[in-house]
Amino acid sequence: MRRGSGPGLAIAAVAGISLLVALGLALPVYWVYLLTTVAIAALIARSVGLLTNQAGLITLCQMAFAAIGGWVVSWIALAWPGAPFLLLVLLGGVAAASVGLLLGLATARIRGVELAVVTLGFGAALDLVLRQGAFPGVGSGTPVIPSAPFDDPRWFFALCWAILLVLQSGSALLGRTAHGLGWAAIRTSERAAAALGMRVGRAKASAFGVGSLFAGVAGGLLAGQYGLLTTAVFTPLASMMHLVTAVLCGASLFSGAVLAGVFSVFMPEALRRLGLPLDVGNALLAIGAFDVLRRGGGGIAEQARAKLQDRAFRGARVACELPGAGGSPKSRDLPPSSERGTVLRAGYRSTAQRDPARRGDRHSRQACLEISGLSVSYGGNRALDAVDLTVRAGEVHALIGSNGAGKTTLIDAVTGFATAHSGIVRVDGAEIDRLSAQKRADRGVRRTFQQGRAIEALSVGDYLRLAVAAESGGRAAETERVRSVSAYFGLPDANVPIRLMDAGSRRVLEIAGALASGPRVLLLDEPAAGSAETESRALAELVRRIPAEFGCTVLLIEHDMGFVRAAATRVTVLDDGRVLAEGAVDEVLADPRVVAAYLGEEVAR
Amino acid sequence: MTLSATGLTVRRGGLTICRDIDLVVPVGEITVLLGANGAGKSTLLDGLSGVLPVAAGAIHLDGHSLTRLPPHRRAARGLAYVEQGRTVFERLTVRQNLAVVDRSRRTLDRSFELFPRLAEKRDIRAGLLSGGEQQMLVIARALATDPRVLLVDELSLGLAPRVVRTLMEALVGLAATGVGVLLVEQYAQLALEVGTTAHVMRQGRIVRSAACATLLADRDALLSSHYFGSPIG
């Protein structure tokens, strides 16, 4: 479970370890042997779970990494009889991890089905190579014999489970760092991860590295378990079976991995005792996995955890409670507030009405974001055509225009997501248009997306920590900023899973995350899309106050003119990739050319 | 003989975009649906046509319920939908685009009669047509299904006003043959000139329904309240 259940977790850990010790001492050797295999299979399941369930990278080659570990262990054991077995296993793991890291780095720009096919090919190729020669020691009939005391099955059992627990704890700790949280981010969307300042390529490579470390260690342990390894254990089909089992059991979690280990050991055992053919087990696991995929709610362990979470957060507030949105706090058993109560008539108050002083000083501010001559083409289609736009420090500047006018393209180009653009983008006077999206995020250029991209697998607190991680302003400052944005947007508690939040609240969380990193300029792409009027109004008020509260400049795309009037001081109108008008909100919205652009009248251009 | 929606609620990506919509599209006339970007117009059409499932409410065409039918069965019942963004099959020629629905001579002739420009380009790939020609093709293709009711989303998007007029005239002619048209527009002027009744959407609801002529006369009020969200008072 997540934070907040610390004592429970400790009790469970102590109970689990005691049970293992008891089983290891009490059971007959044959059962101890089976339970040892469970630990090894759980390691492999965990390695698949880390890559596929956590980071969203489909891997069809985990047994190839295990084979590398097993080969290294067999080879060293043959060359150096009596070597400490733990060292051998470690070396096997490191060897597999290095190969995994290399594969991850090489395939950084390959994704989705292509990556899956590449892993399949890697596994198949390695399998072919291995088949040409037997594992070291097989030819001469020299088995790997673990050094004492691990030549005793009960000690070997203890070793395997200890390694599983240590590696799991290590990966869990890593998973709590920004880097580990990033695995969930790249699964959701590489763009969203990059917009948070994450190095996507590095996160993928490290996922492969850590995943293959697990698999390599498991392969080394298998060498100790079997003595002599055969290639039949490490075929691509075996890799596929581990993927299927990991998907079925939900191996992003430790419990799921252990369950996968239990399935892959005791299913064949049970079938054998029933006198049934073993491949029936594969078919049963596959059908189970099919059902899991069909439902789309995660594997067995993941579903169980989701149910526990549902129960734990029943009645808790899981939606953002925007100050000023009114109404009682939303709790899970009530319909979303957008469906309750009366929707008020448009009741925005414009910025100009509220602080008339703001209009006077607009020439005294200096530029925060300067765009000059920005052009972007997509496949011969000019989306932006020599756009000049200056956003002054400390203002909320709106960008409006009809569909296809190029608003989102402009945000993409400024934040580093447009593939090719010409023109200059400056932030605080420094040119940023040669930098990668991640570097721009580091420089304090943050954005949100039109389609919400909050990371479902994380909790609110984890998401915010991930969002601020790239910014190294010191722990205390970070914590303080997270605290202040949480209060500002009325976010739910830090341990609330994002999964439970409604789509509107997730969008607010994304804004909060971007703001928590302490950006210089924040680009919001339709923050109020789909929210009901009361929330939309409250959000507009919050956006209006962002520069004053957080010292951050805002560029805002929004279609709801009420929102624009309430939040922004100045506005730029884009029409067909060009700037049609720019100026104070009221003046621009009264401009006949802008009115014409919105009504589609024939005007001389 | 109409398309009607009652209490229609449509969700997209977990968000309720259209709430409790009541709408009637009579045959033989053009009904106009206005609203700013993001008001929920396209989502409403997606719900009517079956692209998105209906979360609540009912849809009927000529007395038959369409609420639970998949899109292709709704099309078979006489509902055609011209989606936003000129959805031609770009790799297919003009003629092939029409043949997807119907390969008969009659369909080709009727399409080319309606839009003579298409006849000249019948063997050109649709991806190479101009925006206006693509929109003509999409309308002709929808008509090849012999619809009772035609839903059109953002006819004018990215097109020159002159081209839009040509298309609008085609729709007027179509309505005269007894087809019902629901025309969704972000740009109000032209649509109001050809339509009979208009509905205005804001934040997922229909907030005003009136005769097109009335709205046209009342242009400024329409603008301020529904497009530009001007302050109260």
Next chain:
Amino acid sequence: MLDGVISGLISGSVYAILAVCVVMLYRLTGVVNVGLAATGALGAYACYALVGAGMPLVAAALIGLLVSGSVAGLAGLVLARWFGQPSATIRLVVTVVLLVVILSLGFRLFGDSPRVMPSLLPEVSFVLAGVRVSLATFVAFGCAVLVAVGLTLLLRHTRIGIRMEAMSERPTTLQLLGVNTRVLSVVVWSATGAIAALAMLLIAPTRNPTFEAMAFLVVPALAAALLGAFSNVWVAAAGGLAIGALEGIGARIDWLSSYRGAIPFLLVIIALIWLRRREVWDAAR
């Protein structure tokens, strides 16, 4: 060199046929079918079982194609029914599940030992440019060309083909025009399944493979399809032939011959890394 290429031509043609099927299925329905060769193997084995039971070869082969076509069609129905929304990666995992199920089924029905497969064709060969070429090689190459050209013509000139092209571009729009896309994708699945069975019947006599080895013939085909980015039929077909040729040449080089199966794939991966070097982002915004 040349005789190496020729000796790899049967395999290459079969990889090309499978690769064309992979590409077609992905383009038209958005599914990368890892279980394609396994589906074909089911039909091929059914054919040999029937021949063993005394049925004439041609009739047995036709029934084999029918078996594969039906199984693939069923799989297509399942994919269309339950996995219309999820991403292409999820669908790929579903086809991995499919592969596992078909393998289990194959083991149950046909066992997992290699068996001798009679050739569909007489053992005739010709000498061309100093190299001996078997009839089977000619036929396999001819089938590969026929499948690639035939499917391309079908897509361009028949009504169902035009609809399939339309489906690959805009499935929703096609549905709105009154076409039942689910039926259409089942047809595509069945067709690729039957063609895969044909490919298996062509290659089986040269290798006498186990059911599992047959099912994993999809790997070089996937590699070839990958070269064509799962969208270009011609690159995929050429890639399949090239992989076969490389294997054939590799077999003639002593130090390489044991590892020849692995070489093409490494080359494909390297080519792919090169081709994708500028692809910074995942799916469009």
